[in-house]
Amino acid sequence: MNIIELNNVTKNYPLGNTTVHALRGIDLNISKGDLVSIIGPSGSGKTTLLNIIGCIDTPTSGSVKIEQQDISTLSDKKTTDLRLFKIGFIFQTFNLIPVLNVLENVEFPLLLMKKHSKDEIRNKSIKLLSEVGLQDHINHKPAELSGGQRQRVAIARALITEPSIILADEPTANLDSKTGEQILNIMKEINSKEHTTFIFSTHDHDVLKYAKRIIKIKDGVIDGEENQ
Amino acid sequence: MKLIFTIALRNLFRHKGKSLVIGIILFLGAFIMTIGNGIITGLNSGLQENIVNKFTGDIVLISEKQESNAVIISMMGKPIEMINNYTLIKKLLQGLPYIDKYIPLAQGTAMLLNEDGEPDFNFLLGVNFEEYQKMFGNLKVIEGRLPKVGERGLLLTDMNRKTNYEYLLNAWVIPPNTKVVTSNFSQEAKLSFEQHKLKIIDSMIFMGMNEKNSALDIKPSIIGVIKFKALNSFFGYLNLIDIESFRECFGYVTAQDSASSLDKDKSKLLAMESENLDDLFSDKQLFVQEKVNQNDYSLNNLQTKLEKKVTTNINLDNGTYNQVYIKLKPGTKLDNAVKKLNISLKKNNLGVKAITWKQALGEMADMATVIKVALFVFVMFIFFVAIIIIMNTLSMAALERIPEIGMMRAIGARKSFVALMFFYETLFMSLVFGGAGIVVGAIVIKILSLMNITTTNEMIQLVFGGDKFHPFLTVMDFVLCAIQLLIVTVIATIYPILVASRIKPLDAINRD
Incomplete structure (x- = not known):
């Protein structure tokens, strides 16, 4: 079953007097439980594609369906809720809320959901932080953590809502190779355990071994696909 | 959250x-x-x-005929319309639950004459001193004293004394039988005093101004020189005079007149303020022929009359006033009270209207x-x-x-x-x-x-x-x-x- 369906998606950006064609007609289906890597050189359209899948950006044309729901018809509120309930994000630059400590950052999405009790949220957050090896840092502020630790907090935050899809934009780009490997191992483990769909972009070929499916993108079009 | x-x-x-x-x-x-x-x-x-507690009260009653509401600080212009039926107004006011205190008075512009007969203007406020002090308690005597109960005379304000000295009299007024208080001198008076040129006088002659020119010259006894306890520079132009002297000065009906010469019918007519023409032309006799001695209007006779220190036991309410100041009970809303009072006044056909103190003050408010x-x-x-x-x-x-x-x-x-x-x-x-x-x-x-x-x-x-x-x-x-x-x-x-x-x-x- 396809969890994500992209049909002839294009994305154009105005840049001065010219138009940048970031995506030029992408057709892509991703199944539940996939671990997909989108690979391509800088400026190939990887991040734009992830943003459109993550409902952060809208396509210029074409349709995007998440769990059979066409996102172009959704209001801002519903799109926000879709991101909250269905999608988890791991950004390239470890975007955490600077004024909240590690535990509060992880709790944040669940608190927005207003569906769980305080104790439930606390216990679940601590459990997740233990799983990513940060049980001893729950009271630290993001500024007091290393890059790898921050990215692990971001993973825990992305997982806390048990989303169907986790999008990671170059999750290892700012990490040393050892930490990057740890992060990818965590992602792989969760994918196999929880059947969470992972889509991550990268231009690092060493990262590709973790993916079940590799989608190559070049100049805004899919240039090839590999299954591993 | x-x-x-x-x-x-x-x-x-x-x-x-x-x-x-x-x-x-x-x-x-x-x-x-x-x-x-x-x-x-x-x-x-x-x-x-x-202003409200020390000078005007909350509400001012004036004649319905009064064109301008700004009666308190009206420098010049027409004299304030008379109120001749205060006894009836008083009866009404006594029965209104939201009214705390009230006082009738009369205000007018009088000419003050110097010894060469040159005039200048002074404002006079005709009051019952005792009631006025009870109502406002705003007088501070700086020379002389306050009047005794029923005593007739003038309380000259310090501000008017200085102005009169400078612009008209060229003489410094003090209450009779009192000493000069040098600390109260104006700059000019002080200078003249030091040069031994200061002329001291203890009396003044006022001539009331009314529309019918029926006013008289009066020479009231100067009982004291006063300052108002607050806002003296705004209200210091108002000399206080006993109401009967004021009435004589402005040709108003005095209480003495009412007591001695007005029969029942005339009082009734006065109370109507000549509004009801049918009554005016009824067959009832309007005027009583009285023999008037020419000596009644001589200056000597007048002075003798005014030297009378204590008024006889007459009801001052029977004479003419031109304003009534009213204080409301605490917590009463002014606008509501004015509205209610005007309805009552109209209903009783009293020929007066109620205005707020701000309206009565005009420009100052x-x-x-x-x-x-x-x-x-x-x-x-x-x-x-x-x-x-x-x-x-x-x-x-x-x-x-x-x-x-x-x-x-x-x-x-x-x-x-x-x-x-x-x-x-x-x-x-x-x-x-x-x-x-x-x-x-x-x-x-x-x-x-x-x-x-x-x-x-x-x-x-x-x-x-x-x-x-x-x-x-x-x-x-x-x-x-x-x-x-x-x-x-x-x-x-x-x-x-x-x-x-x-x-x-x-x-x-x-x-x-």
């Missing part, structure tokens, strides 16, 4: 510099606003205390209102400036926090979450810094009040609401300050909230 509040609060501490700038603006805004409110309340209360409005506008201007600065600073802060806000939106925070976060940040600063501004403002108001600042400047007296600067804050003022602060907070955050709410997750990514 707690989450938003936590983030908002911590953001304030994270951006200490900006928070401090906004905080200082809020502090200053609230501080100035509190001071302004304190001054406005002091001004209101001062005017209430000094208008000036006070202008000053009040100016103060209010100033406070509002401070608000406006505070709003602009806070709005600008918060909008800049929102733009600087695009990555953080965009990321929150990306992981599921709705626009309302971001809006509330910004609102709480400003609200918290308003509570802390604005609250501190109100508290410090209240302390400064208290200190200013205790400093007992006085002024003789007329314009500043209007700002003070009297001679003394007595700003203060009521509970309602604190509530008003809090509301004003809340308004500033809400208005100042609207635009930054819009800016912050428009931040999209993509903006955060693009910023990176």
Whole structure:
């Protein structure tokens, strides 16, 4: 079953007097439980594609369906809720809320959901932080953590809502190779355990071994696909 | 809710510099606003205390025929229309539950003549001294004394004495059988006194002015020289004279006349103020032929008449007045009382109307209102400036926090979450810094009040609401300050909230 369906998606950006064609007609289906890597050189359209899948950006044309729901018809509120309930994000630059400590950052999405009790949220957050090896840092502020630790907090935050899809934009780009490997191992483990769909972009070929499916993108079009 | 509040609060501490700038603006805004409110309340209360309680009462009754309502400070123009039926008015006033006190009086412009027969103008306020003091208690004797019960004569104001000396009499007036008090001299009088040129007199001749030129010259006994305890520079032009002398001076019907020569029918006619023409042309006799001795109008005879120190046991209410000052019971709403009183007056066909003290004061009340409005506008201007600065600073802060806000939106925070976060940040600063501004403002108001600042400047007296600067804050003022602060907070955050709410997750990514 396809969890994500992209049909002839294009994305154009105005840049001065010219138009940048970031995506030029992408057709892509991703199944539940996939671990997909989108690979391509800088400026190939990887991040734009992830943003459109993550409902952060809208396509210029074409349709995007998440769990059979066409996102172009959704209001801002519903799109926000879709991101909250269905999608988890791991950004390239470890975007955490600077004024909240590690535990509060992880709790944040669940608190927005207003569906769980305080104790439930606390216990679940601590459990997740233990799983990513940060049980001893729950009271630290993001500024007091290393890059790898921050990215692990971001993973825990992305997982806390048990989303169907986790999008990671170059999750290892700012990490040393050892930490990057740890992060990818965590992602792989969760994918196999929880059947969470992972889509991550990268231009690092060493990262590709973790993916079940590799989608190559070049100049805004899919240039090839590999299954591993 | 707690989450938003936590983030908002911590953001304030994270951006200490900006928070401090906004905080200082809020502090200053609230501080100035509190001071302004304190001054406005002091001004209101001062005017209430000094004008209503000491000079005019809340309501003034004047004849329905009176064209201009500004009867108290009307420098020149037509004489004030007479009220000849005070006994009936009094009867009505006695029965009204919202009326506390009242006093009838008469005000008019008299000519003061010097020994060469040259005239100048003086205002006379004809009163029953005892009742006047009971009602207002605003007289401070600086020479001579206050009149005894029923005593006839004049209380000359210090201000009129100085003006009369300078512009007309060239002589310094003192009450008979009193010594010259040099400390009360004007500059000019002091200079003349030092040069042994100062002429001292103890009497003055006034000639009342009325429309029928039926007034008389009077030479009242000068009982004392007075100052008003408050707003002397505004009301110091009003010499006080006993009501019977005033009536004689202005050709009004005196109580003595009423007692001696008015029969029942004439009294009734006077009470009607000649409004009812049918009654006027009835077959009842209107005039009684009386023999008038020419000597009755001689100056000597008049002086003899006025030398009579104590009036005979007559009812002063039976003569003519031209105003009635009324004080309302505490808690009575002025506008309601005026409305109700006018209905009662009309119903009883009394030929008088009720106006507010502000209407009766005319320009002076208008000036006070202008000053009040100016103060209010100033406070509002401070608000406006505070709003602009806070709005600008918060909008800049929102733009600087695009990555953080965009990321929150990306992981599921709705626009309302971001809006509330910004609102709480400003609200918290308003509570802390604005609250501190109100508290410090209240302390400064208290200190200013205790400093007992006085002024003789007329314009500043209007700002003070009297001679003394007595700003203060009521509970309602604190509530008003809090509301004003809340308004500033809400208005100042609207635009930054819009800016912050428009931040999209993509903006955060693009910023990176």
